[in-house]
Amino acid sequence: MAAPEGAAAAPRRPWGARGRTLLPPLLIGGAVLLLWQAQVIHGLLQIQTYQLPIPSQILESFTRRPRDLWIGGWYTLGEAVAGLACGAGLGLLTAGLFVQFDGLRRSLMPLAAATNAIPIVAFAPIVTLWLGFDQPSRIVVVAVMTFAPMVVSAYKGLTAVDNQALDLMYSYAAPAAATFRKLRLPSSLPYVFSALKVGATASMIGAVVAEFFNSAGGIGKLIANNIRGDFALAWCGVVIVTAMGLGLYGAISLVERLVVPWDISRRGR
């Protein structure tokens, strides 16, 4: 998703003002946590703590099964990252081919766009039949999920070049490869990174959901295994997946800042 523009984010404010923008959300978040911990929410919804564990129970669960959570977390993160890398890499490559060969684009782009409309995770059981219960199954599912958005985005970026710049390259008799490298690729980077950031979230969620179906390990399996029993532990899984998704998103944003400084400065953030 693009930066939280408009509402919350403001370019370069002094710290006092920034504190004022951060204060309301922090207060609300703190209040919700307190009400949750004090079981006010439980009273309102008429539920017990075994149905919705309170934050302290969830924290305590972290210390109870640290090894399972640690191993599961790496297992799922590995699937998400490997899947995202494969899907995004192939997507970028495909977009490049589409730019060079327009006939290819016209026949295949509608299909690539159509996969956006398909609930890919439903294919997880079939992929499991092919590749087994281990990580490769989820890597493929995540790769397919992240592939199509990258193709669409990267193609938009690769073709979003200034016509005058194209003319200039042409007047230099630049070979197609040079035009691609010096003009199209840089212009595609903001689009590629925005697809990567969307993909970061989607890949974590995709890996976890695909693990729900059938898996030899991972956080998704941990959540699925504990929904009838140890709810606090399942919540730990949710917390971990969220943290990993945020971390992946943050890491990609950081790389974006280094690789595409011009776009960030243009957005004024």
Place this chain on the structure above:
Amino acid sequence: MDRARDSLLVPAATILLLLVAWEGIAYLRLNGLQEGTFAYRQQQSYLPYAHKVLQAYLANAPSFLDAGLVTLGNAFVGFLIGAAIGYALALLMSRSPWVARSFYLYIVGSQMVPVIALAPILYGIIRDETILKITVAAYLTFFPVTVNVLRGLQSVDPPALDLLHSYAATSWDVYRKLRMPASLPFLFNALKIASTGSLIGAIVTELMGGNKGLGVLILSLQYNTYGASDKLWALVIEVAVIGMLFFGAVTLAERLLVPWQAEYRRPARRTR
């Protein structure tokens, strides 16, 4: 016209080619094996014949369609509720900076929370399967709608805003005549994302302990893989088709309700 025919014909040809390739690969793997033997079933679990999948679908059409309607129905109700809540919240946020400041961070942040991962946990809180599916679908719809619509409401042309001010237009007029129409393309972008999302939400919720619907059927077929991989394929393809129909319906609604957007999207590519 030629272009339109082209854009329909070429994907159709590609799909046909894929079907032929599918049948061919299945033939290479299954050729010579006696149907019904263990070896056949084992090979079939990798890739059943396309025509067997179709047969399996036809044989199970009533129950498959029934499950599909249940899931799609729940997802759609949740989708509508989520879209309405999401739009209302975006309106509220664009009116009140305080509300926007308090919630925006969480709304953006929660796009990164695997909300679907909460589905199983929500079973502990909401016991009714249908209500839970609708809730999850609504939840997955409301985030993209709020974020995109808010951006759309703020994306109005400043000169147009000035013009309305010079007419002494009321705030309501500005919303009705300028901001809300400007938000529609953004709304539909969000709805397209949400169409797939709400469907996945409903399926995953069923997967985690429902009694009826596509998720339940997938789960039961999955544990019966050697015998029923043609059925599993048929069902998964039905899921894909339902997803595409849902997505297509949203796109069609966009064409009808926001024709100017579709207009300007098409020739944009032909500026050169």
